[in-house]
Amino acid sequence: MIWSLSWKNIWRNKKRSFIVISAVTLGVVAGVFTAGLMKGWVDQRVEAAIYTEVSHIKIRNQDYLLNEEIKYTIPDQEKVVAELKNNPDVVAFSNRLKLTAMAASSRGNTALMLVGIDLNDEKKVSNVFEKMVPNAGTFFETDMGNPVVISDRTAEALRIKSYELSAEVLDSLAQSDIPKSVISKLEPIAGKKFITEKLFKKGLNTVLSKSEINKYGGAIRSAATHYRLRSKIVFTFTGTDGEMRYQTLKVCGIYKTTNAMFDQMNAFVLKNDIAPVAGFTSGENHEIGVILKEDVNARHFRDEMKGKFSGLNVMSWQDLAPDASMSSEYMNIYYYIIMGFILFALAFGIINTMLMAILERTKELGMLMAIGMNKKRVFRMIMLETIFLTMVGAIVGMILGYFVILITSHTGLDFSSVGEGFEAMGWSAMVYPEIELQFFIGVTILVIVTGILSSIIPARKALSLKPIEAIRTE
Amino acid sequence: MKVIEIKNLTKIYNGSSVQVTAVDNVDLVIEEGEFTAIVGPSGSGKTTLLNMIGGLDSPTSGEIVVGNTNLATLNSKQLVDFRLHNIGFVFQAYNLIPVLTAGENISFIMEMQGKPKKMITKRTIEILKEVGLADREKSRPNQLSGGQQQRVAVARALASKPKFIIADEPTANLDTKSTENLLDIMEELNRRENITFIFSTHDQRVVNKARRIIVLEDGKIVKDEQKNV
Incomplete structure (x- = not known):
C-alpha cells in the first residue's frame, strides 16, 4: 500500500x-x-585509428622509431611473418615500405610519407580504399603505370585540385535540391577556375548571401571540386645507398579520411613500383600492420610479440593513438x-x-x-x-x-x-x-x-x- | 474491566512568560464498553487530556495505564506501534487520505498492522457495511459528504480493532442529520460490539447520547456523571 x-x-x-x-x-x-x-x-x-591509421598492432625495427631512416627495416622478417601467419589471433597483416619523400607537381610541393603496399594485403588491413573521394579516381583499380593515391589535402598542396562551376556542374546542381534562384546567382563566377578552396569561398561570397552559403555552400563546393587525375608527381627520397632517388608517379585516386594529419602525411604506392627504385631487392619492409580478432586484447598480443622478438618495436593501437x-x-x-x-x-x-x-x-x-x-x-x-x-x-x-x-x-x-x-x-x-x-x-x-x-x-x-x-x- | 487508568495526571505548558496548567492532577478510570463524553469550555483541557490518553502528548507528571501498559514506559517508536494496535482516532476534520478510496483508507491501517490481505479485504467490507457505506468502497473522500467522510474515519478507527476509540469533536463539522446518523452508528457499535468510545465535545447532541459525562474546568474534573440507561 x-x-x-x-x-x-x-x-x-x-x-x-x-x-x-x-x-x-x-x-x-x-x-x-x-x-x-x-x-x-x-x-x-x-x-x-585502428582500421585507417595504425591497425591493432604495428611492428617495426626498434631503431626506426628513433630515426625513420630507410635502412631500418624489420629484422628476421620471415620469422615474424611466419609467426603472424600461424597465430590464430591474427585476422590479417600487411607489410609496408615507408619512405620519407618530397612530392612535387608542376605547381606545388609537399613533404609526405610514401607508403609502399601490397594491394591485396593492405585492403585486408586498412580501409583507406573505402575512403576514396567520389568521382576522384580509384584505389589502384587502374591499368595506369606507376600509380599513386594521394589525399585531398595533398592534392590541394600540390595544386592539382581546383574548383570550377562548369556548365556540367551547374547542370548537376540544377538536378539537386538547390533552388534555381541560387543556381542562377552563380552565373557570374561560372567557368572561372579557383585554385584554392579559400579563393572559391571568396568567389561564392561575392554572389551568394551568408545564409545561402551556409545552406548550400558545401554541396556547391563539393560539386565544383575538380582533381587533375593522371597528373605526374615527382617523388624524391633517399635510397638504401644514401643517394637521392626520384620516381615519377601518376595520380590515380584521391582519398579523404577524417584525420587531416594522416591525410597530409600519407600517399600510397604499390610496393613493386617503388622498392627497386629505393634499392630494395629482397622484400624488405619497414612496418607490418596487423589486424586482430575482435575479442583479442591488443596489449596482450603486443607483449607476447615483444617476448618472442626482442629486436622489434611492437606497439598496440593504444600506444599509437593514445587520444x-x-x-x-x-x-x-x-x-x-x-x-x-x-x-x-x-x-x-x-x-x-x-x-x-x-x-x-x-x-x-x-x-x-x-x-x-x-x-x-x-x-x-x-x-x-x-x-x-x-x-x-x-x-x-x-x-x-x-x-x-x-x-x-x-x-x-x-x-x-x-x-x-x-x-x-x-x-x-x-x-x-x-x-x-x-x-x-x-x-x-x-x-x-x-x-x-x-x-x-x-x-x-x-x-x-x-x-x-x-x-x-x- | 479497566481499559484506561489515569493517576494524578498533570500537564503544564511552559509559555515564554507564564505557565499554563492544562490538566491538573486528574484521576480517571475508563471501563471497557463505556460511551464517555468529556465536556467543558474551550481551554478546559479536554483535547490535552485526550492527546495524552492517545499517547500523542506526554504528561508533566502522573501516569496513564492502557490495559496493562504504562504509556510512560514506552519509547517513541513503541508508542507509535502501541497507537497502531490499541487506539483508534477520529478527528474533527475527518483527515482521510484524499488519494485513497474509502475502502483503501480503511484497509491502509490494517496493512500497517501487517494483517493478511484476505482478512483485510473481508474486514474492510464488513466495517463499511457497519457504517452504512458498503456501496461507497471505491469512492474518494472528495466524492463523499462530510458525514460520509466522518463515517469512513470511524470505520478506519475501528479497523485496527483498538482497545478504545478517541474522538476529538467528531461532530463539529457536521450538520444535524449527519451528526445524528454518526452518533447512531457509534452508539450501535458500542452497544453491539462493546467498543469503548471517548469523545471530547461541545455538542449537546453528543452529550445527550453519552452514558458517562466528565466535565472539565481549568484542567480539573469538576463532575463525573454516569447516566442510567
Missing part, C-alpha cells in the same frame, strides 16, 4: 509534478544525447560524470518540489503518524514518492533520448562548419551517435540514487513533524 500511496501522492498536484518530470525528462534526454554523441564520436575515432585509447577507456566515466552533473542540478528542483509537497500535507502526515505510521514507513513513503517522480521523468527521457539517438545515428550530425578543427585532430566532423544498453542501466541506477539522496531532506522534514502539532495545522 505504501508503494501505491506514494505513486498516487505524486499525482496530487499534477501541474507541479509535470514541471519536475519535464525537467528531469529534458535533463535525461540531454544527458543521453550527449553521451550518445560522445560515444559515437569516440567509437568512430577508435575505428578510424583514441584514452577517450575510449574513460568514456564510461565521462558519461556518468555528465549524467551526474545533470541529475545533481535537477536534484535541487526535486528537493524543492518534495518540500512543498510535505508542507502542503503537514496535517495529513500528522494524522498518519498519530494513527500509527512509524518513522520508517514515513521515510519510505517520501523516498518512494521522490524516486517515482524522478524515475517517471528519467524513463520518458531515456525513451526520447533513445529515439533521438536512433534517428541521428542514421542521419548523422554534421559538424563540418567547425569540422576542420576536429579533423585536424583526427576526429570526424560527421558524427553518428550511438548508445549501449549498459548506459541506460547505469542511468537508471543513477536516477534511483538521485531520488534516494533527494528524498533525505524532505523525509527529514516530514520526520521532524510532531503529530499533535501537525494535526492542528490548517
